[in-house]
Amino acid sequence: AQTVTQSQPEMSVQEAETVTLSCTYDTSESDYYLFWYKQPPSRQMILVIRQEAYKQQNATENRFSVNFQKAAKSFSLKISDSQLGDAAMYFCAYQIQGGSEKLVFGKGTKLTVNP
């Protein structure tokens, strides 16, 4: 079974600073997707960034980037120049490529941004 582990229940960062959220996963598959989703207090889950496992290049989206280490099964999210609006729950998620499309989430990391 695929599992996703987020070892940091809570993190905090000063506005304009950089923070890294950790995620590890366990799978025997070779082709899969990894995602970071953000869930603000309004509760609607939105995609932050995605990474295809077959791509060696780390995905980036503006201030958000990932460090994808396939051999180590690690997928961390770096938020640069943190803004107050980044405060939210962040969930790491895994999905097998070309399979049943089952999407599995980690327990989440609550990010607080201090002014």
Added chain:
Amino acid sequence: DAMVIQNPRYQVTQFGKPVTLSCSQTLNHNVMYWYQQKSSQAPKLLFHYYDKDFNNEADTPDNFQSRRPNTSFCFLDIRSPGLGDAAMYLCATSRLNTEAFFGQGTRLTVV
């Protein structure tokens, strides 16, 4: 503009009284998911549809059922809600090999 719409946003039901939550999508995605999310916890996958193929999670209680009459609509039926079923229920959709789009959720209260 809403692409995944969940109704109602808030639902109060009595203990043991059947309740149905609905989800519709305008994206024509072939995959639809139902998640249960309790306060400050990860979304827990209940089941999902890949087109008409229904995939039930092994630990989803029998009390929970789902229907997908067409591509656009999916329903979550809770046959006899208990106090432990109070949660936020999230619907999501995706196309093959793409990210999921979520609705705003339905917060279920059981009294």
